Amino acid sequence: MSERLRQRFGTAAGAAPAPAEQPATPPTLITSATVRTPLVQPALVATVAAEPHRPEEAEAEEYQAFGQEYPETDGTIELRFGEEECWVLFRHFLKRVEASGDSLLTLICTDSVVTISGQGLRELRRLLRAGKLDFVQEYDARRFAPLKPDQPVVENIAPMTAGQIPA
Structure with a gap:
Protein backbone atom coordinates (compact mmCIF):
# COMPACT_ATOMS: atom_id res chain seq x y z
CA MET A 1 0.00 0.00 0.00
CA SER A 2 1.29 3.43 -0.85
CA GLU A 3 2.25 5.89 1.82
CA ARG A 4 -0.40 8.32 0.54
CA LEU A 5 -3.18 5.77 1.08
CA ARG A 6 -1.82 4.83 4.51
CA GLN A 7 -1.81 8.49 5.54
CA ARG A 8 -5.30 9.04 4.18
CA PHE A 9 -6.93 5.91 5.58
CA GLY A 10 -4.49 4.96 8.31
CA THR A 11 -4.59 1.20 7.64
CA ALA A 12 -3.67 -1.42 5.09
CA ALA A 13 -5.70 -1.46 1.85
CA GLY A 14 -9.07 -3.11 2.28
CA ALA A 15 -8.97 -3.11 6.10
CA ALA A 16 -11.42 -1.01 8.04
CA PRO A 17 -10.10 1.46 10.61
CA ALA A 18 -10.24 0.33 14.19
CA PRO A 19 -13.41 1.42 16.04
CA ALA A 20 -11.41 3.74 18.31
CA GLU A 21 -10.11 5.62 15.25
CA GLN A 22 -13.58 6.32 13.82
CA PRO A 23 -14.97 9.68 14.86
CA ALA A 24 -18.31 9.42 16.61
CA THR A 25 -20.92 11.30 14.59
CA PRO A 26 -24.20 11.75 16.39
CA PRO A 27 -27.34 11.42 14.27
CA THR A 28 -28.64 14.75 12.97
CA LEU A 29 -32.23 15.66 13.68
CA ILE A 30 -33.63 17.95 10.99
CA THR A 31 -36.01 20.49 12.41
CA SER A 32 -37.37 23.79 11.18
CA ALA A 33 -34.62 25.49 13.24
CA THR A 34 -31.85 23.68 11.31
CA VAL A 35 -33.28 24.54 7.88
CA ARG A 36 -32.43 27.99 6.56
CA THR A 37 -35.57 28.28 4.41
CA PRO A 38 -38.80 27.80 6.34
CA LEU A 39 -40.49 24.49 5.57
CA VAL A 40 -43.84 26.25 5.20
CA GLN A 41 -43.99 29.84 4.06
CA PRO A 42 -45.78 32.08 6.63
CA ALA A 43 -48.05 33.63 3.97
CA LEU A 44 -49.25 30.15 2.96
CA VAL A 45 -49.94 29.23 6.58
CA ALA A 46 -52.03 32.38 7.02
CA THR A 47 -53.98 31.66 3.83
CA VAL A 48 -54.72 28.07 4.79
CA ALA A 49 -55.74 29.06 8.31
CA ALA A 50 -57.99 31.89 7.11
CA GLU A 51 -59.76 29.91 4.37
CA PRO A 52 -61.16 26.49 5.29
CA HIS A 53 -61.11 23.87 2.54
CA ARG A 54 -64.38 23.72 0.62
CA PRO A 55 -64.27 21.04 -2.12
CA GLU A 56 -67.50 22.33 -3.68
CA GLU A 57 -65.80 25.68 -4.34
CA ALA A 58 -62.58 24.22 -5.73
CA GLU A 59 -61.94 24.94 -9.39
CA ALA A 60 -62.97 21.86 -11.33
CA GLU A 61 -60.77 20.32 -14.02
CA GLU A 62 -61.77 20.50 -17.66
CA TYR A 63 -63.23 17.12 -18.65
CA GLN A 64 -61.91 15.17 -21.62
CA ALA A 65 -63.64 11.84 -22.21
CA PHE A 66 -60.81 10.22 -24.16
CA GLY A 67 -57.66 11.04 -26.06
CA GLN A 68 -53.93 10.70 -26.19
CA GLU A 69 -51.88 12.27 -23.38
CA TYR A 70 -48.60 10.50 -24.17
CA PRO A 71 -48.02 10.08 -27.93
CA GLU A 72 -44.81 8.12 -27.31
CA THR A 73 -46.73 5.44 -25.38
CA ASP A 74 -47.92 2.67 -27.62
CA GLY A 75 -49.87 -0.40 -26.76
CA THR A 76 -51.79 0.60 -23.63
CA ILE A 77 -55.11 2.27 -22.88
CA GLU A 78 -55.81 3.52 -19.36
CA LEU A 79 -59.48 3.15 -18.39
CA ARG A 80 -60.23 5.63 -15.57
CA PHE A 81 -63.43 5.15 -13.59
CA GLY A 82 -64.92 5.45 -10.11
CA GLU A 83 -63.02 6.90 -7.20
CA SER A 103 -73.57 5.54 -26.98
CA LEU A 104 -72.21 2.05 -26.28
CA LEU A 105 -68.88 0.32 -26.92
CA THR A 106 -67.91 -3.16 -25.80
CA LEU A 107 -64.21 -4.03 -25.81
CA ILE A 108 -63.73 -7.79 -25.94
CA CYS A 109 -60.31 -8.87 -24.72
CA THR A 110 -58.69 -12.26 -24.22
CA PHE A 135 -56.96 6.95 -22.01
CA VAL A 136 -60.73 6.81 -21.53
CA GLN A 137 -62.08 8.84 -18.58
CA GLU A 138 -65.45 8.36 -16.89
CA TYR A 139 -67.17 11.66 -16.08
CA ASP A 140 -67.49 12.60 -12.39
CA ALA A 141 -69.49 15.79 -11.71
CA ARG A 142 -67.73 16.24 -8.32
CA ARG A 143 -64.33 16.43 -10.00
CA PHE A 144 -64.87 17.93 -13.45
CA ALA A 145 -66.37 21.18 -14.72
CA PRO A 146 -69.90 21.03 -16.13
CA LEU A 147 -70.15 19.56 -19.61
CA LYS A 148 -70.52 21.71 -22.71
CA PRO A 149 -73.39 21.01 -25.11
CA ASP A 150 -72.55 18.21 -27.56
CA GLN A 151 -69.34 17.34 -25.68
CA PRO A 152 -68.51 13.62 -25.75
CA VAL A 153 -69.01 12.05 -22.33
CA VAL A 154 -68.24 8.62 -20.89
CA GLU A 155 -70.94 7.99 -18.31
CA ASN A 156 -69.88 4.50 -17.25
CA ILE A 157 -66.93 2.13 -17.68
CA ALA A 158 -67.75 -1.40 -16.55
CA PRO A 159 -64.83 -3.84 -16.70
CA MET A 160 -65.44 -7.55 -16.08
CA THR A 161 -62.83 -10.27 -15.81
CA ALA A 162 -63.46 -13.71 -17.32
CA GLY A 163 -64.70 -15.01 -13.93
CA GLN A 164 -67.31 -12.24 -13.70
CA ILE A 165 -68.79 -12.70 -17.18
CA PRO A 166 -72.15 -14.48 -17.00
CA ALA A 167 -72.27 -17.75 -18.90
Whole structure:
Protein backbone atom coordinates (compact mmCIF):
# COMPACT_ATOMS: atom_id res chain seq x y z
CA MET A 1 0.00 0.00 0.00
CA SER A 2 1.29 3.43 -0.85
CA GLU A 3 2.25 5.89 1.82
CA ARG A 4 -0.40 8.32 0.54
CA LEU A 5 -3.18 5.77 1.08
CA ARG A 6 -1.82 4.83 4.51
CA GLN A 7 -1.81 8.49 5.54
CA ARG A 8 -5.30 9.04 4.18
CA PHE A 9 -6.93 5.91 5.58
CA GLY A 10 -4.49 4.96 8.31
CA THR A 11 -4.59 1.20 7.64
CA ALA A 12 -3.67 -1.42 5.09
CA ALA A 13 -5.70 -1.46 1.85
CA GLY A 14 -9.07 -3.11 2.28
CA ALA A 15 -8.97 -3.11 6.10
CA ALA A 16 -11.42 -1.01 8.04
CA PRO A 17 -10.10 1.46 10.61
CA ALA A 18 -10.24 0.33 14.19
CA PRO A 19 -13.41 1.42 16.04
CA ALA A 20 -11.41 3.74 18.31
CA GLU A 21 -10.11 5.62 15.25
CA GLN A 22 -13.58 6.32 13.82
CA PRO A 23 -14.97 9.68 14.86
CA ALA A 24 -18.31 9.42 16.61
CA THR A 25 -20.92 11.30 14.59
CA PRO A 26 -24.20 11.75 16.39
CA PRO A 27 -27.34 11.42 14.27
CA THR A 28 -28.64 14.75 12.97
CA LEU A 29 -32.23 15.66 13.68
CA ILE A 30 -33.63 17.95 10.99
CA THR A 31 -36.01 20.49 12.41
CA SER A 32 -37.37 23.79 11.18
CA ALA A 33 -34.62 25.49 13.24
CA THR A 34 -31.85 23.68 11.31
CA VAL A 35 -33.28 24.54 7.88
CA ARG A 36 -32.43 27.99 6.56
CA THR A 37 -35.57 28.28 4.41
CA PRO A 38 -38.80 27.80 6.34
CA LEU A 39 -40.49 24.49 5.57
CA VAL A 40 -43.84 26.25 5.20
CA GLN A 41 -43.99 29.84 4.06
CA PRO A 42 -45.78 32.08 6.63
CA ALA A 43 -48.05 33.63 3.97
CA LEU A 44 -49.25 30.15 2.96
CA VAL A 45 -49.94 29.23 6.58
CA ALA A 46 -52.03 32.38 7.02
CA THR A 47 -53.98 31.66 3.83
CA VAL A 48 -54.72 28.07 4.79
CA ALA A 49 -55.74 29.06 8.31
CA ALA A 50 -57.99 31.89 7.11
CA GLU A 51 -59.76 29.91 4.37
CA PRO A 52 -61.16 26.49 5.29
CA HIS A 53 -61.11 23.87 2.54
CA ARG A 54 -64.38 23.72 0.62
CA PRO A 55 -64.27 21.04 -2.12
CA GLU A 56 -67.50 22.33 -3.68
CA GLU A 57 -65.80 25.68 -4.34
CA ALA A 58 -62.58 24.22 -5.73
CA GLU A 59 -61.94 24.94 -9.39
CA ALA A 60 -62.97 21.86 -11.33
CA GLU A 61 -60.77 20.32 -14.02
CA GLU A 62 -61.77 20.50 -17.66
CA TYR A 63 -63.23 17.12 -18.65
CA GLN A 64 -61.91 15.17 -21.62
CA ALA A 65 -63.64 11.84 -22.21
CA PHE A 66 -60.81 10.22 -24.16
CA GLY A 67 -57.66 11.04 -26.06
CA GLN A 68 -53.93 10.70 -26.19
CA GLU A 69 -51.88 12.27 -23.38
CA TYR A 70 -48.60 10.50 -24.17
CA PRO A 71 -48.02 10.08 -27.93
CA GLU A 72 -44.81 8.12 -27.31
CA THR A 73 -46.73 5.44 -25.38
CA ASP A 74 -47.92 2.67 -27.62
CA GLY A 75 -49.87 -0.40 -26.76
CA THR A 76 -51.79 0.60 -23.63
CA ILE A 77 -55.11 2.27 -22.88
CA GLU A 78 -55.81 3.52 -19.36
CA LEU A 79 -59.48 3.15 -18.39
CA ARG A 80 -60.23 5.63 -15.57
CA PHE A 81 -63.43 5.15 -13.59
CA GLY A 82 -64.92 5.45 -10.11
CA GLU A 83 -63.02 6.90 -7.20
CA GLU A 84 -59.44 6.94 -8.49
CA GLU A 85 -59.72 3.45 -10.02
CA CYS A 86 -58.24 2.47 -13.34
CA TRP A 87 -57.43 -0.49 -15.52
CA VAL A 88 -54.58 -0.50 -18.00
CA LEU A 89 -55.64 -2.42 -21.07
CA PHE A 90 -52.85 -3.75 -23.25
CA ARG A 91 -53.89 -3.26 -26.86
CA HIS A 92 -52.58 -6.64 -28.01
CA PHE A 93 -55.16 -8.34 -25.71
CA LEU A 94 -58.00 -6.41 -27.41
CA LYS A 95 -59.65 -8.81 -29.84
CA ARG A 96 -62.83 -7.05 -30.92
CA VAL A 97 -64.79 -3.82 -30.47
CA GLU A 98 -68.56 -3.89 -30.73
CA ALA A 99 -70.55 -0.66 -31.01
CA SER A 100 -74.20 0.15 -30.59
CA GLY A 101 -74.84 3.55 -32.11
CA ASP A 102 -73.01 6.49 -30.62
CA SER A 103 -73.57 5.54 -26.98
CA LEU A 104 -72.21 2.05 -26.28
CA LEU A 105 -68.88 0.32 -26.92
CA THR A 106 -67.91 -3.16 -25.80
CA LEU A 107 -64.21 -4.03 -25.81
CA ILE A 108 -63.73 -7.79 -25.94
CA CYS A 109 -60.31 -8.87 -24.72
CA THR A 110 -58.69 -12.26 -24.22
CA ASP A 111 -59.45 -12.32 -20.48
CA SER A 112 -62.03 -9.57 -19.93
CA VAL A 113 -64.86 -7.49 -21.36
CA VAL A 114 -65.15 -3.72 -20.87
CA THR A 115 -68.41 -1.90 -21.54
CA ILE A 116 -68.18 1.86 -22.12
CA SER A 117 -71.42 3.84 -22.24
CA GLY A 118 -72.03 7.53 -22.80
CA GLN A 119 -72.81 10.04 -25.52
CA GLY A 120 -70.82 11.03 -28.61
CA LEU A 121 -68.55 7.97 -28.60
CA ARG A 122 -68.14 7.74 -32.39
CA GLU A 123 -64.79 9.59 -32.18
CA LEU A 124 -63.67 7.15 -29.45
CA ARG A 125 -64.22 4.27 -31.90
CA ARG A 126 -62.21 6.07 -34.59
CA LEU A 127 -59.28 6.84 -32.27
CA LEU A 128 -59.32 3.28 -30.96
CA ARG A 129 -59.17 1.89 -34.50
CA ALA A 130 -56.37 4.32 -35.46
CA GLY A 131 -54.30 3.46 -32.35
CA LYS A 132 -54.32 7.12 -31.25
CA LEU A 133 -55.86 6.60 -27.86
CA ASP A 134 -54.20 6.06 -24.49
CA PHE A 135 -56.96 6.95 -22.01
CA VAL A 136 -60.73 6.81 -21.53
CA GLN A 137 -62.08 8.84 -18.58
CA GLU A 138 -65.45 8.36 -16.89
CA TYR A 139 -67.17 11.66 -16.08
CA ASP A 140 -67.49 12.60 -12.39
CA ALA A 141 -69.49 15.79 -11.71
CA ARG A 142 -67.73 16.24 -8.32
CA ARG A 143 -64.33 16.43 -10.00
CA PHE A 144 -64.87 17.93 -13.45
CA ALA A 145 -66.37 21.18 -14.72
CA PRO A 146 -69.90 21.03 -16.13
CA LEU A 147 -70.15 19.56 -19.61
CA LYS A 148 -70.52 21.71 -22.71
CA PRO A 149 -73.39 21.01 -25.11
CA ASP A 150 -72.55 18.21 -27.56
CA GLN A 151 -69.34 17.34 -25.68
CA PRO A 152 -68.51 13.62 -25.75
CA VAL A 153 -69.01 12.05 -22.33
CA VAL A 154 -68.24 8.62 -20.89
CA GLU A 155 -70.94 7.99 -18.31
CA ASN A 156 -69.88 4.50 -17.25
CA ILE A 157 -66.93 2.13 -17.68
CA ALA A 158 -67.75 -1.40 -16.55
CA PRO A 159 -64.83 -3.84 -16.70
CA MET A 160 -65.44 -7.55 -16.08
CA THR A 161 -62.83 -10.27 -15.81
CA ALA A 162 -63.46 -13.71 -17.32
CA GLY A 163 -64.70 -15.01 -13.93
CA GLN A 164 -67.31 -12.24 -13.70
CA ILE A 165 -68.79 -12.70 -17.18
CA PRO A 166 -72.15 -14.48 -17.00
CA ALA A 167 -72.27 -17.75 -18.90
